[in-house]
Amino acid sequence: MEELKRTIKEKGKIVGTEIIKVDSFLNHQVDVELMDKIGIEFANKFRDKNITKVITIESSGIAPATMTAFHLKVPLLILKKSTSRILNDNTLQTKVHSFTKNIDYELTVSKEYIKEDDRILFIDDFLANGAAALGAKQLIDMKKAELIGIGIVIEKSFQDGRKKLEDGGLDVYSLARISKIENGEICFKD
């Protein structure tokens, strides 16, 4: 998505060789007109897949996922990050390790909002090592629903997230794929 790549080049802040901060338009301040275009792009890509629900993880994925769900005319489901294990019959959890923050959290969902016949599109702001997406897949699998596709705003293609997801048979669609960050410059795949 050319406008997104241009915005990343113009406004992204490079930290070292692996981190790019997009606080000015995606993660903290949010360019909602760009989010709308991102939502249209994901919706067009997955429109013929009979998606019944968009899922994301709080909180940076919510804005692009809201727009995607709006353009697909399906509900959005926001998975929660809990710091502790919740023991009740209504909740499903799976442990996820965040490599960025080097912490574990329990990815959490109320059972009733994933149904066995759901066809789910997972949307997130970043794909790095794939831990968040794989955690979401585990929750979806617990309810025997189907994860139809994964829509990523920014993929760090120099990490192994895409490979892990594709090895699991998943369809990954990323709007911007960063192949490397070198000499203070962001390089995209393709």
Add this chain to the structure above:
Amino acid sequence: MEELKRTIKEKGKIVGTEIIKVDSFLNHQVDVELMDKIGIEFANKFRDKNITKVITIESSGIAPATMTAFHLKVPLLILKKSTSRILNDNTLQTKVHSFTKNIDYELTVSKEYIKEDDRILFIDDFLANGAAALGAKQLIDMKKAELIGIGIVIEKSFQDGRKKLEDGGLDVYSLARISKIENGEICFKD
């Protein structure tokens, strides 16, 4: 907003006399078409106020705030909840006490995303005792920007949040005002 009140009556789950769970359309699963209508309603209410930025707090306010910012054609700024004090020159913080969860958190923003000439609309899913909105106002005040209005999806009018905000001279616009929860029924003001 009649459609919202109807949805709260139909889908809200009452817990005791003070808590209403709206997990099925606002806080966990999100009805994005309703969020769009909510965004239009807030945008229409504040359209002539020259709003330059919509602010919300992660994570339940993000979906309605995204739609509000979209319809006002201004950026969205998402305030973060940190568990600890961050010591650096780029960040502003203020302590907020969450009565719902009985915890303190540091409401956090990067200095650069609030400007002195910003005219800000604060959007949140719930208003109870007003602690979150007052915390946001403190951050806005630190940068000498102006908090023009507060848009709330669901107001618990039996708590004192509105009074505190109005005593501070703030313009509060709530789409559904719950006056009481009695005998398992939700009553609205007006």
